[in-house]
Amino acid sequence: MSSVSLLILGDGRFPSGGHAHSGGAEAAIAAGRVHDTATLEDFCRGRLATTGLVAASLAAAAATGYDPLLLDAAADARTPSPALRRVARKLGRQLMRAVRTTWPDPELDRLAAALPAGAHQPIVMGLAARAAGLTPHDAARAAAYDSVSGPVTAAIRLLGLDPFEATAVTARLTGDMENVAGEAAGHAARLPADGVDALPAASAPLLDITAEQHAAWPVRLFAS
Amino acid sequence: MHLHHTDPALTDIIPPTAPRPGGRSGPLRIGLGGPVGAGKTATVAALCRRLRDTLSIAVVTNDIYTREDAEALLRQAVLPPERITAVETGACPHTAIRDDISANLEAVEDLQERIGDLDLVLIESGGDNLTATFSKGLIDHQIFLIDVAGGDDIPRKGGPGVTTADLLVINKTDLAPHVGADLSAMERDARAARGSLPVVLTCLKDQHGIEPVADWVCRRLADLTAARS
Ligand SMILES: Nc1nc2c(ncn2[C@@H]2O[C@H](COP(=O)(O)OP(=O)(O)O)[C@@H](O)[C@H]2O)c(=O)[nH]1
Ligand SMILES: [Mg+2]
Numbered sequence: 001m002s003s004v005s006l007l008i009l010g011d012g013r014f015p016s017g018g019h020a021h022s023g024g025a026e027a028a029i030a031a032g033r034v035h036d037t038a039t040l041e042d043f044c045r046g047r048l049a050t051t052g053l054v055a056a057s058l059a060a061a062a063a064t065g066y067d068p069l070l071l072d073a074a075a076d077a078r079t080p081s082p083a084l085r086r087v088a089r090k091l092g093r094q095l096m097r098a099v100r101t102t103w104p105d106p107e108l109d110r111l112a113a114a115l116p117a118g119a120h121q122p123i124v125m126g127l128a129a130r131a132a133g134l135t136p137h138d139a140a141r142a143a144a145y146d147s148v149s150g151p152v153t154a155a156i157r158l159l160g161l162d163p164f165e166a167t168a169v170t171a172r173l174t175g176d177m178e179n180v181a182g183e184a185a186g187h188a189a190r191l192p193a194d195g196v197d198a199l200p201a202a203s204a205p206l207l208d209i210t211a212e213q214h215a216a217w218p219v220r221l222f223a224s
Numbered sequence: 225m226h227l228h229h230t231d232p233a234l235t236d237i238i239p240p241t242a243p244r245p246g247g248r249s250g251p252l253r254i255g256l257g258g259p260v261g262a263g264k265t266a267t268v269a270a271l272c273r274r275l276r277d278t279l280s281i282a283v284v285t286n287d288i289y290t291r292e293d294a295e296a297l298l299r300q301a302v303l304p305p306e307r308i309t310a311v312e313t314g315a316c317p318h319t320a321i322r323d324d325i326s327a328n329l330e331a332v333e334d335l336q337e338r339i340g341d342l343d344l345v346l347i348e349s350g351g352d353n354l355t356a357t358f359s360k361g362l363i364d365h366q367i368f369l370i371d372v373a374g375g376d377d378i379p380r381k382g383g384p385g386v387t388t389a390d391l392l393v394i395n396k397t398d399l400a401p402h403v404g405a406d407l408s409a410m411e412r413d414a415r416a417a418r419g420s421l422p423v424v425l426t427c428l429k430d431q432h433g434i435e436p437v438a439d440w441v442c443r444r445l446a447d448l449t450a451a452r453s
Binding site for chain 1: 288289290291311312313314315316319320323324325326327329330
């Protein structure tokens, strides 16, 4: 296992389709809720503590080798917005395509065959981490980072934020991301005893509502 | 000046098709890039009209922030709706065709699944700058379009699109007198920048304006068929 693999997986330039998604930032920016680095930081902290924690837990769970189909159903149950379920599967399918070439692995092939329309993205991320020889805790780190880096990159493009200031937002959330990853790994460790009920079901209702609205916008820069 | 026609000698100097990366199967994939307004959508529409009776065609569009291009194609009814897919690019059209081709690959695969027997997939990039080129992981050949009204110095300025695309199209020759563009200088500069790679001049306002591009596409399809047999 190599920490470099974690850098590869977490790299914003990893070619898995994420660049076209804002993680809810486009809707929040249009509503005026996110308009500078301070409000971006609030937004990211909230997202990380809710859907970020769920994603990190699913990724850690998949990285333990737990049945990805059960996890996928658990992810559905934890994603109330149909638009966000579609996005999660789309991104999962795109990530799957990238990681099957990057870290070929029969477990990835089996999941791709079982869910050709895509598994939820954090589950694919967890399996990718496993294929890359990373731990469940690292898979959770990658998912936590992903839940912050997407909105930050989108805000740089949409608001023309100073990229250094925006990156400092990500850096200031390092401790929060570590905490979320640790908590997620803890939840995943209880899977053998409690099944998918071990996984958290935190949600951010406003993200769900605005995701539905955003999906219906006729003109937008990001797919979600 | 033979502005609207392919130079007959051109056929001989078009280099042979490169082998398909990874021996990919499925339809021929052609990417169309170039600045906003150069005539990419018009070219796609004209190609579809010209070739749809003999070939099974699908189109992927990459609008920057709307479904405008896909809707224009639907409005013109150049293909049935199930053969046209729009991809969203997150404000970065060149990323979606070069650095991270995930969404476009997915669109192509969905079309292949839905339609089955495709011969040709045309992928129109969101209008971008002169450096935008397609990844070989996404397309087999790329066409770069510029237009006469965009400035007759563009072929001289070069950039990867102008210098390396498999076909360079200089469109809107009809506008040359109106914008004071020197067509022969454009063609000469383009040929100088491209070595043996082909250049065609088109006027899509003419009824048969698409012919040089359609010919080129048909030759690429013939190459592929020959390579597979
Ligand atoms: N005069 C003239 N207009 C053209 C020609 N080709 C395309 N156009 C027009 O140029 C505009 C932009 O074309 P479009 O295909 O949408 O460009 P795209 O942004 O590259 O897709 C449209 O209004 C077309 O009708 C041409 O050969 N001559
Ligand atoms: Mg267009």
